[in-house]
Amino acid sequence: xxxxxxxxxxxxxxxxxxxxxxxxxxxxxxxxxxxxxxxxxxxxxxxxxxxxxxxxxxxxxxxxxxxxxxxxxxxxxxxxxxxxxxxxxxxxxxxxxxxxxxxxxxxxxxxxxxxxxxxxxxxxxxxxxxxxxxxxxxxxxxxxxxxxxxxxxxxxxxxxxxxxxxxxxxxxxxxxxxxxxxxxxxxxxxxxxxxxxxxxxxxxxxxxxxxxxxxxxxxxxxxxxxxxxxxxxxxxxxxxxxxxxxxxxxxxxxxxxxxxxxxxxxxxxxxxxxxxxxxxxxxxxxxxxxxxxxxxxxxxxxxxxxxxxxxxxxxxxxxxxxxxxxxxxxx
Amino acid sequence: xxxxxxxxxxxxxxxxxxxxxxxxxxxxxxxxxxxxxxxxxxxxxxxxxxxxxxxxxxxxxxxxxxxxxxxxxxxxxxxxxxxxxxxxxxxxxxxxxxxxxxxxxxxxxxxxxxxxxxxxxxxxxxxxxxxxxxxxxxxxxxxxxxxxxxxxxxxxxxxxxxxxxxxxxxxxxxxxxxxxxxxxxxxxxxxxxxxxxxxxxxxxxxxxxxxxxxxxxxxxxxxxxxxxxxxxxxxxxxxxxxxxxxxxxxxxx
Numbered sequence: 380x381x382x383x384x385x386x387x388x389x390x391x392x393x394x395x396x397x398x399x400x401x402x403x404x405x406x407x408x409x410x411x412x413x414x415x416x417x418x419x420x421x422x423x424x425x426x427x428x429x430x431x432x433x434x435x436x437x438x439x440x441x442x443x444x445x446x447x448x449x450x451x452x453x454x455x456x457x458x459x460x461x462x463x464x465x466x467x468x469x470x471x472x473x474x475x476x477x478x479x480x481x482x483x484x485x486x487x488x489x490x491x492x493x494x495x496x497x498x499x500x501x502x503x504x505x506x507x508x509x510x511x512x513x514x515x516x517x518x519x520x521x522x523x524x525x526x527x528x529x530x531x532x533x534x535x536x537x538x539x540x541x542x543x544x545x546x547x548x549x550x551x552x553x554x555x556x557x558x559x560x561x562x563x564x565x566x567x568x569x570x571x572x573x574x575x576x577x578x579x580x581x582x583x584x585x586x587x588x589x590x591x592x593x594x595x596x597x598x599x600x601x602x603x604x605x606x607x608x609x610x611x612x613x614x615x616x617x618x619x620x621x622x623x624x625x626x627x628x629x630x631x632x633x634x635x636x637x638x639x640x641x642x643x644x645x646x647x648x649x650x651x652x653x654x655x656x657x658x659x660x661x662x663x664x665x666x667x668x669x670x671x672x673x674x675x676x677x678x679x680x681x682x683x684x685x686x687x688x689x690x691x692x693x694x695x696x697x698x699x700x701x702x703x704x705x706x707x708x709x710x
Numbered sequence: 711x712x713x714x715x716x717x718x719x720x721x722x723x724x725x726x727x728x729x730x731x732x733x734x735x736x737x738x739x740x741x742x743x744x745x746x747x748x749x750x751x752x753x754x755x756x757x758x759x760x761x762x763x764x765x766x767x768x769x770x771x772x773x774x775x776x777x778x779x780x781x782x783x784x785x786x787x788x789x790x791x792x793x794x795x796x797x798x799x800x801x802x803x804x805x806x807x808x809x810x811x812x813x814x815x816x817x818x819x820x821x822x823x824x825x826x827x828x829x830x831x832x833x834x835x836x837x838x839x840x841x842x843x844x845x846x847x848x849x850x851x852x853x854x855x856x857x858x859x860x861x862x863x864x865x866x867x868x869x870x871x872x873x874x875x876x877x878x879x880x881x882x883x884x885x886x887x888x889x890x891x892x893x894x895x896x897x898x899x900x901x902x903x904x905x906x907x908x909x910x911x912x913x914x915x916x917x918x919x920x921x922x923x924x925x926x927x928x929x930x931x932x933x934x935x936x937x938x939x940x941x942x943x944x945x946x947x948x949x950x951x952x953x954x955x956x957x958x959x960x961x962x963x
């Protein structure tokens with residue numbers, strides 16, 4: 380298992396009645412970025428806290444960088460870096476004081492800790508922050524310093540728990556750039572996120588987590604194709620006709636000879652604001668031809684009809700909102 | 711390994727000292743508060759029931775002991791504030807010695823208490839209070855007070871770890887007051903109703919106050935209490951030190 384940096388088998392963790400992790404399995408190859416994608420309360424943070432030795436699992440076999448997180452926690456701690464959801468920094472101290480303190484706690488020695496702090500401050504564009512305490516930093520600066528602190532020892536495995544939550548687009552771009560630059564160095568990164576775009580941008584593989592389990596696993600491309608491949612989007616001119624088109628696409632309708640349902644799946648989503656209908660299709664060209672013909676026959680004007688690949692958003696909703704979807708189907 | 715434990719503890723102590731340098735006002739307020747109590751009880755409320763000898767002579771060692779007991783509040787607040795910050799997560803995910811965060815806290819608090827005691831001694835001397843015992847007795851008294859503070863400190867750390875949230879700490883904090891005042895700091899236990907006098911005599915803080923009065927050679931001292939003033943804090947430490955370290959290592963939210 381020399382090429383596996385993180386092994387999770389049957390991880391369980393319960394908080395009172397709530398099962399935060401319910402038999403979660405995960406394998407992450409060395410030197411890759413692995414995205415853990417899921418809604419709030421899916422168990423992402425519990426997973427990261429167990430992997431970083433902060434929380435003990437109730438059951439399961441969990442290894443990080445070749446060591447067991449429960450029985451060899453100290454060995455694990457020498458090999459990991461953690462960027463949690465909230466800045467893990469001393470707010471009263473300045474950036475350099477923080478990094479030097481953490482460096483000394485990794486037993487770098489006073490001089491090496493100072494040199495390393497300077498290196499990291501300039502690498503993350505924080506060299507000119509002077510003696511200002513961290514609590515005066517902007518959100519983006521704080522995150523960068525937090526990331527710098529988790530990289531003091533060049534960890535084998537880095538955990539990023541929703542690293543861009545609460546950041547503005549610029550702060551997010553800064554963090555993304557930093558994460559990308561790490562991967563070249565051979566660090567294994569486990570990244571949790573609610574943003575599909577983030578997983579799509581950064582991760583080599585993605586595990587979709589819901590209610591403490593992995594519900595799907597694969598490359599972003601594989602996950603997208605799992606939703607039945609292509610989709611058709613229709614933008615109608617008159618918002619009043621949205622329902623008519625939705626009905627047409629779901630089941631065809633009387634007086635229209637083109638049988639749309641042969642190629643368009645009944646799973647139609649409607650976005651009223653954009654006058655947009657979207658549905659998965661089985662055969663690209665046949666579906667396009669039938670939809671266009673059906674609209675023509677029904678006398679509905681379309682502004683746009685287009686085929687496209689599904690977004691990761693749609694995959695995500697498809698995999699995690701099973702309850703809502705069954706309700707919708709029943710209605 | 712042992713060297714790392716020491717260096718981790720020192721690093722964490724330095725962190726607390728750096729906080730002082732950042733916020734000197736906070737330290738100053740902590741030093742002024744016991745002086746206020748001394749002045750308030752010495753001159754404003756004053757009197758003291760059934761107190762042998764001069765009241766200020768009786769009161770001053772009591773205030774010393776009370777200040778050491780009230781130190782518990784400061785410790786609790788500092789620990790809870792720290793725990794509710796993300797930085798503790800980083801500490802706990804690092805290969806540092808288990809108790810280092812707590813040792814840093816206790817070293818800084820002990821230093822603050824020692825400075826506080828020095829300030830109080832100076833103020834008391836300015837008010838005309840004198841220690842009449844030997845130099846050895848004086849050092850012994852200071853030692854007993856700091857030992858008592860050390861025990862209070864680890865009780866405070868443990869209570870803060872158990873309470874967890876600042877709101878709960880406030881509730882626990884209120885209990886410090888009756889414990890501080892149900893002692894012989896301000897009045898002699900003989901002057902109180904029988905049951906109350908018994909509670910007051912039993913209070914570990916009363917033992918420390920009585921022993922310190924004896925060592926300073928002032929009124930209200932009884933020689934037999936030095937052993938109790940050593941034994942009580944050591945017994946409390948034997949219980950709360952391991953509990954606190956264990957609790958911190960097992961912390962998980």
